[in-house]
Amino acid sequence: MSVDSAVVRRIAHLARIAVEENEVERLRGELNAILSFVETLSEVDVEGVEPIASVLPMQMKKRADVVTDGGIAQDVLVNAPVKEDHYFVVPKVVE
Amino acid sequence: MSDLTHLSLADARDALTSKKISAVELTKAHLSAIESARILNCFITETPELALKQAAASDERIAGGQAGPLEGLPLGVKDLYCTNGVRTTAASRILDDFTPTYESTVSGNLIRDGAVTLGKLNLDEFAMGSSNETSAFGPVISPWKRKGDPGAKIVPGGSSGGSSAAVAAHLCLGATATDTGGSIRQPAAFTGTVGVKPTYGRCSRWGIVAFASSLDQAGPIARTVRDAAILLRSMAGHDPKDTTSVDAPVPDYEKAIGASVKGRRIGVPKEYRLDGLSAEIAGLWDQGVQWLKDAGAEIVEISLPHTKYALPTYYIIAPAEASSNLARYDGVRYGLREPGRDITDMYEKTRAKGFGPEVRRRIMIGTYVLSAGYYDAYYVRAQKVRSLIKRDFDEAFAAGVDAVLTPATPSTAFAQGEQGSTDPVEMYLNDVFTVTVNMAGLPGISVPGGLAANGLPLGLQLIGRPFDEETLFSLASAIERAAPNFDFPQPWWR
Numbered sequence: 001m002s003v004d005s006a007v008v009r010r011i012a013h014l015a016r017i018a019v020e021e022n023e024v025e026r027l028r029g030e031l032n033a034i035l036s037f038v039e040t041l042s043e044v045d046v047e048g049v050e051p052i053a054s055v056l057p058m059q060m061k062k063r064a065d066v067v068t069d070g071g072i073a074q075d076v077l078v079n080a081p082v083k084e085d086h087y088f089v090v091p092k093v094v095e
Numbered sequence: 096m097s098d099l100t101h102l103s104l105a106d107a108r109d110a111l112t113s114k115k116i117s118a119v120e121l122t123k124a125h126l127s128a129i130e131s132a133r134i135l136n137c138f139i140t141e142t143p144e145l146a147l148k149q150a151a152a153s154d155e156r157i158a159g160g161q162a163g164p165l166e167g168l169p170l171g172v173k174d175l176y177c178t179n180g181v182r183t184t185a186a187s188r189i190l191d192d193f194t195p196t197y198e199s200t201v202s203g204n205l206i207r208d209g210a211v212t213l214g215k216l217n218l219d220e221f222a223m224g225s226s227n228e229t230s231a232f233g234p235v236i237s238p239w240k241r242k243g244d245p246g247a248k249i250v251p252g253g254s255s256g257g258s259s260a261a262v263a264a265h266l267c268l269g270a271t272a273t274d275t276g277g278s279i280r281q282p283a284a285f286t287g288t289v290g291v292k293p294t295y296g297r298c299s300r301w302g303i304v305a306f307a308s309s310l311d312q313a314g315p316i317a318r319t320v321r322d323a324a325i326l327l328r329s330m331a332g333h334d335p336k337d338t339t340s341v342d343a344p345v346p347d348y349e350k351a352i353g354a355s356v357k358g359r360r361i362g363v364p365k366e367y368r369l370d371g372l373s374a375e376i377a378g379l380w381d382q383g384v385q386w387l388k389d390a391g392a393e394i395v396e397i398s399l400p401h402t403k404y405a406l407p408t409y410y411i412i413a414p415a416e417a418s419s420n421l422a423r424y425d426g427v428r429y430g431l432r433e434p435g436r437d438i439t440d441m442y443e444k445t446r447a448k449g450f451g452p453e454v455r456r457r458i459m460i461g462t463y464v465l466s467a468g469y470y471d472a473y474y475v476r477a478q479k480v481r482s483l484i485k486r487d488f489d490e491a492f493a494a495g496v497d498a499v500l501t502p503a504t505p506s507t508a509f510a511q512g513e514q515g516s517t518d519p520v521e522m523y524l525n526d527v528f529t530v531t532v533n534m535a536g537l538p539g540i541s542v543p544g545g546l547a548a549n550g551l552p553l554g555l556q557l558i559g560r561p562f563d564e565e566t567l568f569s570l571a572s573a574i575e576r577a578a579p580n581f582d583f584p585q586p587w588w589r
Contacts, residue, residue, distance in 0.1 A: 001469075001472070003463070007463075008459075011459050011462050011463050011466070012459060013443075014462050014466060015418060015446075015458050015459055015462040016422075016425070016439070016442040016443050016446055017443060017446045017447050017450065017455055017458065017459070018440075018443035018444050018446070018447035019447070027456070027459070030456055030519055031456070031459060031460060031463070033518055033519060033520055034410060034456070034460055034519060034520060035460075035463075037406075037407055037410060037520045037523070038407040038408075038410050038411055038473070038477075039407075040403075040404065040407050041404055041407050041408065041411070041473075041476055041477060041480055042476075044401070044404055044476075044479075044480050044483070046476060046479040046480060046483070049479040049480075049482050049483060050479070050482055051475050051478030051479045051481075051482065052478050052479075052481045052482040052485060054309075054339075055295050055309070055485060055535060055536025056295060056296050056339070056341065056536060056561070058296075058341070060338060061335075061338045063335070072196075075196040075197075076428075078194070078196060079192075079193050079194060079428070079429035079430070080427070080428055080429060081191075081426060081427075081429070081430070081431070081432035082432065088427050088428060090427055090438055090441070091434075091435065091436075091437055091438045091441050092437075092438075093437075093438050
């Protein structure tokens with residue numbers, strides 16, 4: 001399978017990465033080089049093989065559903081690029 | 096007192112406990128070595144004041160008989176580990192001046208045990224790379240030089256290139272690193288150092304910037320096998336904050352150093368004898384077999400038939416997990432923000448500016464293989480092949496093999512710009528011997544085997560049973576004793 005320039009633009013949008021028109025061709029070449037490298041997996045017989053879930057034979061640990069942390073809004077917000085009071089600020093999403 | 100930087104970590108520990116030296120003087124010696132080695136670009140952030148404060152506190156604890164296992168020992172921390180109050184970048188522009196208000200569990204364990212932290216070490220951006228050339232803070236230069244080629248800037252390997260170069264240049268006694276596909280073992284092999292990728296789950300991943308969560312594992316880089324064993328004991332352990340960390344006691348790995356390897360069965364996988372494997376690497380491998388035989392181990396040929404699919408599998412699974420993990424860098428909660436006409440435009444511009452080319456490429460591949468219509472063909476198939484790769488190892492171990500011996504890398508270190516500039520896959524091939532270990536969640540160690548004809552170090556890799564790092568330390572110390580001695584490079588960078 002290989003990708004064309006329309007697919008490159010679609011993937012970039014899904015990944016939320018702006019791509020300039022003059023970058024599309026180069027990206028297409030690079031992505032196709034990687035895809036052709038992984039193409040070899042299509043020759044492996046995976047009939048009846050379970051996809052791996054974990055390399056460790058262990059049960060998912062669970063804990064009681066109680067609050068164990070919190071009340072640190074200041075710490076949570078300290079690295080925010082734009083903030084107001086105890087809120088992250090983003091461009092307007094609804095009209 | 097610059098020769099204090101030439102102590103091994105174990106010797107420095109003993110000199111500190113017997114009060115022959117102080118933690119402050121040991122730390123000052125390393126800080127001055129760091130200052131005179133800035134041309135190597137090992138550190139992204141130096142923390143001399145913090146280090147001296149920690150060292151003074153260590154001296155007090157030593158005087159008061161309260162010394163921890165790493166008391167007063169100056170270490171470097173890969174800048175993928177979140178450090179409380181110290182900028183953490185993952186070598187990416189997108190994290191900007193991100194300064195955590197918490198400490199990663201593993202670096203916290205080192206501090207709990209008394210270590211002195213000298214600063215944050217350079218790496219490939221988000222740990223994606225094998226040469227430390229993708230860092231937004233510029234490449235790291237290895238202290239090693241190729242014979243007869245003084246102008247070439249040799250790469251220290253990657254992604255833990257700042258860690259490997261700083262340890263090889265004697266800027267710290269040891270360093271933390273992380274390994275997703277070979278990022279501890281390959282840079283260790285390139286710099287003549289020892290690197291340990293523990294069993295998945297041995298060290299907590301909490302507070303370490305995530306790349307591919309089912310593969311990432313923390314581990315040490317040091318100059319001797321013993322030093323690596325001492326560091327791993329402090330780094331390892333159960334952490335309730337990481338549900339994949341394993342609740343099992345941490346052995347005293349140092350006791351495994353020098354232990355007899357008589358009768359141990361060592362598997363040599365025939366599939367690792369790749370077409371075009373250089374005679375020098377093949378020769379080193381044979382030599383390693385002989386060293387272990389001489390130490391009393393038994394050598395058996397084994398087959399790991401899915402080996403050649405490991406790297407392609409990795410280049411589906413790792414980018415898929417990365418594309419998901421790196422979705423958090425959106426310009427809202429921390430890091431860089433580029434203004435846009437609406438929120439989507441803001442996300443897209445922020446991520447285009449903040450991520451370097453290799454990271455963008457991997458996010459896009461990951462997005463593609465997880466997207467509707469391709470998920471089964473790529474991602475699910477890769478997860479099935481990963482099961483087969485793990486099964487190969489399970490069967491070898493079930494047949495009585497105690498560990499597997501392979502080369503660590505397909506070549507010695509190369510110079511900046513020599514690989515991957517036209518085809519990204521060329522760079523990916525560096526991890527051909529190491530990536531299987533991450534796929535199967537096993538422990539691996541890279542140990543120096545001497546120098547190649549070009550004057551650069553070569554490494555051997557040992558792969559162990561899950562949670563049997565002790566056997567790896569015993570075998571690696573046997574190789575370390577048998578391998579020809581070499582000197583780390585003279586400080587041409589001063």
